[in-house]
Amino acid sequence: MKSQTDIFKALPSVDKALQSTELKDLVSSYGHKAVKLVIRENLVSLRRQISLDNHSIIETVTHKDFFESFCQTVAERVRNSFQSSLVQVINLTGTVVHTNLGRARLPDSAISAMGKVAAHATNLEYDLRTGKRGDRDSHLEGLLCEITGAEAATVVNNNAAAVLLVLNTLACEKEVIISRGELVEIGGAFRIPDVMESAGCILKEIGTTNRTHLRDYESAINADASLLMKVHTSNYEIRGFTNSIPESELSQLAHKKGLHFVSDLGSGTLIDLTKYGLPYEPTVTETLSLGADVVTFSGDKLLGGPQAGLIVGKKELIGAIKRNPLKRALRVDKTTIAALAEVIKIYRDPDRLNCRLPLLSDLTRSLAEIDSLAKKILPILNEKLRNIADVFIEPCKSQIGSGALPLDLLESRAIVIRPIARKGETDSTLQMLAKEFRSLPAPVIGRIHDGRLLFDLRCLKKESDLSSQLEHLAKFD
Ligand SMILES: *Cc1c(COP(=O)(O)O)cnc(C)c1O
Numbered sequence: 334m335k336s337q338t339d340i341f342k343a344l345p346s347v348d349k350a351l352q353s354t355e356l357k358d359l360v361s362s363y364g365h366k367a368v369k370l371v372i373r374e375n376l377v378s379l380r381r382q383i384s385l386d387n388h389s390i391i392e393t394v395t396h397k398d399f400f401e402s403f404c405q406t407v408a409e410r411v412r413n414s415f416q417s418s419l420v421q422v423i424n425l426t427g428t429v430v431h432t433n434l435g436r437a438r439l440p441d442s443a444i445s446a447m448g449k450v451a452a453h454a455t456n457l458e459y460d461l462r463t464g465k466r467g468d469r470d471s472h473l474e475g476l477l478c479e480i481t482g483a484e485a486a487t488v489v490n491n492n493a494a495a496v497l498l499v500l501n502t503l504a505c506e507k508e509v510i511i512s513r514g515e516l517v518e519i520g521g522a523f524r525i526p527d528v529m530e531s532a533g534c535i536l537k538e539i540g541t542t543n544r545t546h547l548r549d550y551e552s553a554i555n556a557d558a559s560l561l562m563k564v565h566t567s568n569y570e571i572r573g574f575t576n577s578i579p580e581s582e583l584s585q586l587a588h589k590k591g592l593h594f595v596s597d598l599g600s601g602t603l604i605d606l607t608k609y610g611l612p613y614e615p616t617v618t619e620t621l622s623l624g625a626d627v628v629t630f631s632g633d634k635l636l637g638g639p640q641a642g643l644i645v646g647k648k649e650l651i652g653a654i655k656r657n658p659l660k661r662a663l664r665v666d667k668t669t670i671a672a673l674a675e676v677i678k679i680y681r682d683p684d685r686l687n688c689r690l691p692l693l694s695d696l697t698r699s700l701a702e703i704d705s706l707a708k709k710i711l712p713i714l715n716e717k718l719r720n721i722a723d724v725f726i727e728p729c730k731s732q733i734g735s736g737a738l739p740l741d742l743l744e745s746r747a748i749v750i751r752p753i754a755r756k757g758e759t760d761s762t763l764q765m766l767a768k769e770f771r772s773l774p775a776p777v778i779g780r781i782h783d784g785r786l787l788f789d790l791r792c793l794k795k796e797s798d799l800s801s802q803l804e805h806l807a808k809f810d
Pocket of ligand 1 (some may be wrong): 491492493494496515517519523564565566567568597598599600630632633641642734
């Protein structure tokens with residue numbers, strides 16, 4: 334029986350491990366410090382286990398191959414610690430603009446523009462003509478005005494920030510009048526009443542959940558009121574006995590009473606989506622032409638660009654918004670500006686938008702194309718899963734997502750994986766399978782519904798993206 338001291342002696346010194354042939358390459362790839370740290374951590378943990386008299390550890394440590402296995406463990410841990418936690422995934426959830434999966438995929442032109450400004454010094458806030466300080470909004474304002482018809486524009490970190498900044502600038506310590514039917518909660522923590530409070534505004538809710546009339550707005554207006562606000566009910570619909578006031582009447586009323594009218598469009602599309610066979614969504618241009626003084630919308634929802642909040646509207650109001658010190662805290666960085674500019678330029682040619690903007694190409698994908706992808710993938714999955722699940726193709730509906738158009742509207746095709754029923758095990762099999770797919774090198778994310786795992790293939794770019802992943806899938810016996 335060896336004494337603890339003897340067992341401790343079986344542990345290598347940090348230097349011995351660092352200089353070993355096993356870890357030399359690792360040191361040259363990741364550096365001395367990172368490798369040393371992991372060696373130390375491992376040794377500390379082993380020493381603790383030895384002093385606790387952990388027999389299996391003691392056996393391992395005193396084994397003749399211990400040094401080699403120690404080095405292997407260190408190498409694996411070092412490599413893992415350098416792996417990015419943010420990885421590419423394959424979105425087969427059927428939700429095209431999926432907030433948890435990073436929303437819009439960017440077009441190549443935007444990606445390369447981001448790379449260029451990231452790698453170099455840029456004239457982000459530098460006027461090349463005068464040699465003086467410039468304005469970072471100048472790279473986007475002209476484009477945004479051109480495409481929306483607005484007088485002025487500015488950009489912040491996301492649409493939640495846009496709403497916050499607009500409210501804080503135009504209605505701090507004042508009342509904001511809004512219909513009870515529009516007190517929206519978007520996923521996460523964005524709730525209109527809370528944003529109002531953070532912005533220092535007093536929420537004045539009027540009307541009822543299903544019906545709000547012009548007279549409700551009229552009678553709510555007093556000396557403390559500053560804004561009439563309309564919020565797009567992005568992720569729900571109020572149907573049946575309903576009434577809401579159109580933008581044109583709200584803006585007329587606001588202007589007659591000397592108030593501003595602000596519209597938060599949420600997803601905010603720049604074009605008439607019905608042209609592409611998609612459901613109607615109010616456009617930014619329309620909302621402005623109906624008299625909105627300021628319109629806010631997201632950069633990464635229906636616009637199909639990077640995460641950003643866009644604010645367009647009257648010059649004087651946008652000017653005040655830009656001067657608000659909060660703007661400085663909410664501003665976007667150069668890579669976002671570069672990407673957004675490229676995305677907006679794509680809108681100059683609406684005829685080619687659906688081939689050039691990944692978001693629109695996903696949304697307008699033909700059923701025939703999705704179906705043919707499904708037919709190619711089906712036999713592969715069938716082969717892999719035949720002992721454990723039935724696999725077949727079924728019609729399904731994709732969602733646009735991110736609060737844009739809440740209902741199931743886009744005809745699509747799903748590969749359905751239904752575990753072969755073994756009493757009481759269906760659910761655990763389903764969870765196990767979903768986990769296996771999530772553990773692939775590029776995790777494949779589906780949707781569990783009704784005891785089945787569904788892969789909606791709308792957002793699969795090409796067959797090989799998925800089939801190459803499925804090669805790594807275990808065979809289930
Ligand atoms: C999505 C949404 C927001 C928040 O936009 P983010 O870009 O996610 O910050 C605000 N208002 C409405 C109506 C929305 O749909």
